[in-house]
Amino acid sequence: MNELVKYWTLLRINPAGGYQTEKLAIAQTYIAQTYPDLTELHQLQQHLTRDYQNHSTEAELCLRCFISHCTLEECSSIVRQFGECYQFNQSDVLGYVLDDDGLATSDYSPLSKKILASYNPAIATLNTWATRLVRQHPALNQFLKQQGLFLKSDWAVLNSTTLKRLQQVLSKRFYWSTEAIQTATLYLESYHTVYLSDRIAEGSQGRCKEPTPEQLKRMANYLQPKLNPIVSPNQILNQLFAIAECLRQHHLNRYQTESIEDKTIQIKAEQKLVDSSSNGLDSSEEFLYHYRAQFRKCLNAALETVIQDYTSRLPGQTKADQFRTALRLLYCQKITMTQIAEQLDLKRQDNVARLLKLKTLRADVGLHMLKGLKQDISETAQNFADPERLNRFADAIDAALHDQVDALLEKDAQQSKTPKAYQKDNLFAEQLCALLSRD
Amino acid sequence: MIPLDAASTLVDLTPERVNHAIALSQALINPLSRWQSYLALLALEGFTQWLSDRSTPIQFDRSQARLLEPSGFGIPAAINSVYANQFHIGFLVVEDDVEDEIEFPVSLMQNPAHFYVAVCVHEESHQVSFHSFLRGADLNLDSTLDETSMIPVSLGEANLERLLWHLASLELSAMALPKASPMISPQWLIQPLVNAAQWLQTQIDELTWTLFSLELTPAGMRSRASAFNADLTSVFTEIERSGLHIPSTAQSGYRSITLNHHTFRLYMTTWAVEEASKPEWSLLIILESIQLSTLPTGTQLMVQEGDNVLIQEEAKLESTYLIAQIIGTWDEKFTLTLRSIDPETHVLIDSLSLPPIVFQPY
Numbered sequence: 001m002n003e004l005v006k007y008w009t010l011l012r013i014n015p016a017g018g019y020q021t022e023k024l025a026i027a028q029t030y031i032a033q034t035y036p037d038l039t040e041l042h043q044l045q046q047h048l049t050r051d052y053q054n055h056s057t058e059a060e061l062c063l064r065c066f067i068s069h070c071t072l073e074e075c076s077s078i079v080r081q082f083g084e085c086y087q088f089n090q091s092d093v094l095g096y097v098l099d100d101d102g103l104a105t106s107d108y109s110p111l112s113k114k115i116l117a118s119y120n121p122a123i124a125t126l127n128t129w130a131t132r133l134v135r136q137h138p139a140l141n142q143f144l145k146q147q148g149l150f151l152k153s154d155w156a157v158l159n160s161t162t163l164k165r166l167q168q169v170l171s172k173r174f175y176w177s178t179e180a181i182q183t184a185t186l187y188l189e190s191y192h193t194v195y196l197s198d199r200i201a202e203g204s205q206g207r208c209k210e211p212t213p214e215q216l217k218r219m220a221n222y223l224q225p226k227l228n229p230i231v232s233p234n235q236i237l238n239q240l241f242a243i244a245e246c247l248r249q250h251h252l253n254r255y256q257t258e259s260i261e262d263k264t265i266q267i268k269a270e271q272k273l274v275d276s277s278s279n280g281l282d283s284s285e286e287f288l289y290h291y292r293a294q295f296r297k298c299l300n301a302a303l304e305t306v307i308q309d310y311t312s313r314l315p316g317q318t319k320a321d322q323f324r325t326a327l328r329l330l331y332c333q334k335i336t337m338t339q340i341a342e343q344l345d346l347k348r349q350d351n352v353a354r355l356l357k358l359k360t361l362r363a364d365v366g367l368h369m370l371k372g373l374k375q376d377i378s379e380t381a382q383n384f385a386d387p388e389r390l391n392r393f394a395d396a397i398d399a400a401l402h403d404q405v406d407a408l409l410e411k412d413a414q415q416s417k418t419p420k421a422y423q424k425d426n427l428f429a430e431q432l433c434a435l436l437s438r439d
Numbered sequence: 440m441i442p443l444d445a446a447s448t449l450v451d452l453t454p455e456r457v458n459h460a461i462a463l464s465q466a467l468i469n470p471l472s473r474w475q476s477y478l479a480l481l482a483l484e485g486f487t488q489w490l491s492d493r494s495t496p497i498q499f500d501r502s503q504a505r506l507l508e509p510s511g512f513g514i515p516a517a518i519n520s521v522y523a524n525q526f527h528i529g530f531l532v533v534e535d536d537v538e539d540e541i542e543f544p545v546s547l548m549q550n551p552a553h554f555y556v557a558v559c560v561h562e563e564s565h566q567v568s569f570h571s572f573l574r575g576a577d578l579n580l581d582s583t584l585d586e587t588s589m590i591p592v593s594l595g596e597a598n599l600e601r602l603l604w605h606l607a608s609l610e611l612s613a614m615a616l617p618k619a620s621p622m623i624s625p626q627w628l629i630q631p632l633v634n635a636a637q638w639l640q641t642q643i644d645e646l647t648w649t650l651f652s653l654e655l656t657p658a659g660m661r662s663r664a665s666a667f668n669a670d671l672t673s674v675f676t677e678i679e680r681s682g683l684h685i686p687s688t689a690q691s692g693y694r695s696i697t698l699n700h701h702t703f704r705l706y707m708t709t710w711a712v713e714e715a716s717k718p719e720w721s722l723l724i725i726l727e728s729i730q731l732s733t734l735p736t737g738t739q740l741m742v743q744e745g746d747n748v749l750i751q752e753e754a755k756l757e758s759t760y761l762i763a764q765i766i767g768t769w770d771e772k773f774t775l776t777l778r779s780i781d782p783e784t785h786v787l788i789d790s791l792s793l794p795p796i797v798f799q800p801y
Contacts, residue, residue: 156563159474160534162542163513164587185513189471192512196474200461204477207563251536309494363600364494370608371496385610387574394604 003041007031007048010102011068017091019072024102027065030058042125049121057104060116063126064100067112070130071097078135078144078151086147096140111137122234124241132241136207154244155208159196161247163188169250170243186226187239190219211237294377295369295400300431302368306361307435319355322346324436326356332433362405365428366398373397404428448489448599452565456484462632463506466794468745468774471512478532479506479516482558483629485567486530490523497523497606502647503697504629505791507546514586517544518629519552520697523606526614527552533570535559540589541570543580546624550789551575551617554602557595571595572602576615586624626791628696633793635709635720636800638690648692653685653708671706674725674760683764685723686710695729698738699779699789702729709798718769720798726761726777734758737780742773749773753780772797 008028014020031044034051038044045066051059075093083089100110115133119126134140135151144151163185170176170184195211211219216233224230231239307327311320322344329340337349346352370393374384383393404426460480464473483504490499500522507517518530529552533541541557555578557570573595580588596602605614630647638650653675679685689710696703704727712719724742728734734754740761742750752761765773772795779789 150561150564152561153563156561159562160478160560161513162475162515162534162587163511164542164589165534166513189512192474193470197470200465200473200477204457204461204562204565305496306494313492360493363603366600367495367497367603367607370604374608384608385613387605387609387613390604390609390613391601394601394608398600 004031004044006066006069007044007062008065009069010065010100011072011098012100012102013094013098019090019094019098022102024061024065026058026104027062030056031062045126046121049119049126052116060113061102061104063116064102064110064112066126067115067130068098068100070127071111071134074131074134082144082149086144086149088144088147092143093140096143097134097137120234123238128241128245153208154241154248155195155210157247157251158188158191158240158244159208166243166247169246173250174246183227184239184243186223187219187236188243190222190236191240193222194218211240291373291377291380294373295397296427296431298369298372298376299365299427300435301372302365303431303435305368306364307432309364310357310361323355326352327432328436330356331429332436358405362398362401366394366401369397369401370394401428449566449568450485450489450492452481452484452488452567454565456488457481457565459631460484463627463629463794466632467508467627469508469511472509472514472516474512475509475514475516475532476506478560478562479518479530480629481560481562481565482530482532482556482567483518483521485558485560486556486569489567489569493603495603495607497603499523501629502695506627506629507544507549508625508627509544509546509586510624515542515544517547519547519550525611526554526606526609527616529555529575531555531557532560533557535561535568535570537570537592539592541592541595542587543578543590545580545586545588545620548578548580548617548620549623551619553614553616554605556599556602569599571597572599574614575617578617580617580620621786623787623790628791628793630694630794633707633796635690635707635722635796635798636711638692638709639688639711640800648694648707650690650692653689653691671725674762675708678723678762678764683723696777696791698777698791699735701735701779703727703734703738703777704729705775705777707796711798711800712766719766720769721764721766722773722796724761724763724765724775727759732759734761735779737782739776739778739780741776741778743776744771744773767798769798769800 008024008031010022010024011019012022035044035047038047045063048059048062052063072094075090075097079088079090079093097111100112101108111133112130115130118133119129123129124132132154136153141151166184166188167181170181171178176184191211194215198215199208213233216236219236220231220233223236307324311323314320314323326340326344329335329343330337335343337352340352341347341349344352346355373380380393383389405428460477463480464477467473467476483501487499487501490497503520503522504518505520507519509516515532517532519527521528521530527550529547531541531544531547543555547555553575555573555575557573559568559570561567571592573590577594578590580590633648653672675685685708689708691706691708693704693706696705706723706725706727708723708725710721712721722742724740726734726738726740736754736756736758738754738758738761740750740752740763741748742763742765744767749765750763752763754761767773774792774795776790776792778787778791780786781788
């Protein structure tokens with residue numbers, strides 16, 4: 001889209017999904033009449049900002065149009081990065097932030113008005129400012145958090161970087177000069193001295209907020225003997241934004257290339273798997289064939305310890321009873337998670353999953369068994385003297401457990417069918433039920 | 440960007456754990472190293488919590504854990520001297536979007552560990568996740584004057600379960616240690632801050648220090664002392680004979696400390712000094728060896744107020760104890776440092792400080 005058009009077209013939510021573009025005649029006329037000869041876009045933004053500060057409602061509309069485009073871009077970027085993984089789409093996100101009705105005078109205060117009201121052109125471009133506030137929008141963040149995504153603030157991006165990393169990014173990706181990097185380093189030093197010391201002293205509460213004017217002033221005082229000429233608090237904020245922006249851009253670029261890397265990693269992992277299975281005792285069936293008796297004995301001991309640990313840690317007898325009952329229903333009565341949720345008065349089946357933590361349970365049982373097998377069976381000794389062999393040995397135990405522990409979950413997925421692994425020979429269920437029926 | 444429900448382990452830190460990390464990092468004298476130290480302490484708290492939420496046959500011991508403090512801002516801090524079964528584990532903090540290299544604090548190589556856990560700390564949400572773990576033996580750091588060294592991520596193993604397998608059942612001999620390098624950074628014993636005034640009011644549940652009163656339980660004291668190398672009461676008698684009066688209200692505590700692979704016992708006795716015009720407090724410190732009847736030659740005990748060294752005692756040949764006594768006003772805090780110096784070459788081998796001890800009755 002022509003950049004200029006962004007100043008007189010407003011993007012609005014489309015009730016049918018997505019967004020729609022609306023042309024605002026007032027805005028278009030205002031630009032055409034006031035700035036007919038303007039060729040430089042950034043000048044237009046400066047002029048409009050100045051007009052807005054002089055209370056021009058037309059200029060305000062133009063800038064609100066522009067902000068709606070920034071909002072869309074930022075939302076698209078969030079969806080591109082995380083939408084697939086956290087299961088949300090553009091419409092989910094836009095609903096929170098693309099809320100301008102395009103009316104010149106109204107009591108209603110959309111996000112774009114708030115962005116403009118807090119905007120200071122001395123600190124950042126309008127695009128940067130809008131992007132930042134969109135990302136920080138509380139309701140949007142609340143929604144994303146529900147989806148399992150926590151968006152880091154710019155400050156958190158700044159906080160987690162090391163000096164070496166910062167210098168690398170600034171010089172190799174953004175080609176900053178040595179002097180500029182030295183200055184950036186000083187700014188970061190003042191930020192650490194003031195802002196981060198304060199954050200620790202105040203108990204490191206929640207999301208990082210923007211440095212207060214008072215904090216910026218202290219940073220300026222800190223920098224005074226080190227920097228020439230003297231810098232203003234606004235300049236410091238501006239610089240910190242710029243540094244954070246570089247780090248965030250860098251981070252973003254990485255995300256966009258990640259899927260390819262993921263594939264290579266996966267291929268590597270698959271390769272490893274192939275390597276290990278061609279190497280002696282590995283498949284779970286083979287493992288069970290050789291060590292069936294010992295497997296049973298160690299499994300029994302491991303289950304006893306783990307179940308005891310888990311129940312003793314749950315708050316109160318009721319939870320502990322629920323835990324044991326859920327295990328019994330799942331492995332002895334062989335009923336599905338959904339039915340268990342009903343029986344235990346837990347609202348949903350994922351509550352059952354959370355209560356049982358089967359994945360961790362399996363991992364812990366495997367660990368105890370490993371220890372037990374080491375102590376009990378001298379033939380396995382060599383497996384514990386070499387980390388690679390140990391990995392293969394433990395993998396085999398884990399695979400054997402996996403088949404049996406997860407067999408029931410599979411069953412949940414395909415209700416009618418009882419999976420083979422479960423029907424045939426489930427030592428895990430057998431031992432667990434024996435244990436649970438003892439008390 | 441943090442996936443809250445990612446398949447990989449994401450640990451929520453309890454407020455108590457966060458507060459522990461805050462308290463210790465705030466006590467650090469250099470404000471520029473506080474932030475990175477804070478992140479490293481959160482990493483340790485996160486791992487501790489993760490492990491304690493599990494049921495594992497692994498004995499986890501962080502009673503000697505140390506914070507390795509960097510020299511300035513933006514340089515990662517690290518943790519070592521954490522033990523799981525017989526294995527020594529170190530911790531380092533990595534960003535959650537590390538690329539092909541991890542920034543590894545070289546200070547970790549002063550006392551090499553079997554494993555290093557690389558932890559992503561999500562400070563805003565008080566969560567940690569585990570990036571990978573490294574085997575010490577795989578590390579081959581370039582000798583460099585830099586405080587950190589870049590190592591390829593490919594050396595790391597992302598599946599932390601494998602670390603647990605190793606810790607639970609691997610033979611100690613199967614895991615070699617990397618070569619030690621002599622770099623020494625300021626090192627802090629990670630323990631709850633000691634407010635000596637609370638010892639007097641016996642208001643606290645001390646976990647790291649065993650508290651006792653010289654006056655009230657002389658019999659108990661003696662029976663405990665029988666486990667010590669010498670009768671401690673005679674030491675106190677000797678101190679009193681030299682002119683120092685220890686009032687009956689004094690409260691004492693002891694704990695063990697490992698320095699240069701040698702285990703010591705550190706005693707502290709504290710009391711309020713009322714006679715002065717401005718309220719003061721007194722701290723008496725005694726250091727003895729647990730393993731031997733005398734202290735290793737070259738062991739040093741130092742007491743500082745801020746950067747100011749107030750007392751420095753060094754064990755000569757056949758020294759049984761090092762003793763330091765100090766009086767300060769209620770707003771003064773004292774930092775104890777134990778050092779181990781090679782008696783022949785006079786090279787500093789190990790150094791460990793206790794977070795500042797304060798006396799705040801209110």
